[in-house]
Amino acid sequence: MMQQTTDLQAIARTRAWIDSVIVALNFCPFARRELERDSVRFQVLREDSLEHYLLALNDECLLLDREPEIETSLLILPQDFAVFETFLDLLEMANALLVEQGYRGIYQLASFHPDYCFADAPANDPANYTNRSPFPLLHLIRESSIERAVANYPQPEQIPARNMALAREKGSLEMQALLATCCQGKHTAKN
Secondary structure: OOOOOHHHHHHHHHHHHHHHHHOOOOOOOHHHHHHHHEEEEEEEEEOOOOOHHHHHHHHHHHHHHOOOOOOOEEEOOOOOOOHHHHHHHHHHHHHHHHHHOOOOOOOOEEEOOOOOOOOOOOOOOOOHHHOOOOOOOOEEEEHHHHHHHHOOOHHHHHHHHHHHHHHHHHHHHHHHHHHHHHHHOOOOOOO
16 A cells, blocks of 8 residues: 555545545545535645654644635655554654644644554454545644534534444445555546
């Protein structure tokens, strides 16, 4: 899954995953609207050091500050962080950076990875596929947007449990096949 890809391929595969998994399975009930509004920014990062990845994240926050029409940014990391634990280290530093730069309560990070595994779940639990993606991803989300979206959604706190139950119902083989199709570039996005 972590083979060398072009930026356009990385974006296309990420978009295919969002369409065929996140939107189609309704893992995020708010994603379809933003895709249809074209307010999701897809940014491929290929940096040469951890420090440069963090600087790129900070730059993305500054861009969101300047451009309120961008609702959310997906930072796609196709060449690094293949090892999930290393990705978690990046995520920890990225969250610390948001706090350090005064973005607590303004932006929030969600994370996705090809080998995502919840802390309390075995690696083969189909529920892990709720956060498995074609490439390591940092999803930079506006806190104010989350607040508005969940204010009009019944029982938003139930979304993660519902998603995990659906992934378990579908099973590892089906969830793995959905992800593999996106990773191979065989999916054609439908809107």
